[in-house]
Amino acid sequence: MGKKIDVLKHELVPEHIILSDKEAKEVLKKYNVSIDQLPKIFDTDPVVRAIGAKPGQIIKIIRRSPTAKKSIAYRVVIESAKSILNENLGEE
Numbered sequence: 340m341g342k343k344i345d346v347l348k349h350e351l352v353p354e355h356i357i358l359s360d361k362e363a364k365e366v367l368k369k370y371n372v373s374i375d376q377l378p379k380i381f382d383t384d385p386v387v388r389a390i391g392a393k394p395g396q397i398i399k400i401i402r403r404s405p406t407a408k409k410s411i412a413y414r415v416v417i418e419s420a421k422s423i424l425n426e427n428l429g430e431e
Contacts, residue, residue: 346385353402355386358413363397366413374415381419394418 346352358366367374374397380387382394392398394416402410 345389347389352386353400355390355392356399356401357390357392358397358399362399366397366399370413377413377415379417380414382416383419383421387416392416 347355363374374395377397380398382388382392387398390398396416398414398416400412400414402412404410
């Protein structure tokens with residue numbers, strides 16, 4: 340197998356932070372949304388796997404650019420069909 344790549348160090352991958360339960364509740368309240376209304380990200384996403392996020396957790400994504408300076412987005416981690424299938428088959 341080839342060399343492992345750390346996706347978190349790639350220049351095009353924005354910063355991803357797992358929110359605490361308290362921070363997640365504050366974000367939902369601030370934007371007056373439910374967790375179901377947030378954009379989704381699969382638990383099989385390479386960055387989600389790298390940071391150890393689990394289904395149901397909210398991730399804060401910070402993108403930096405010369406024009407916008409900083410853009411913040413939130414996504415909720417959901418279980419992918421692949422994860423569900425692997426669970427049922429007893430695989431990782």
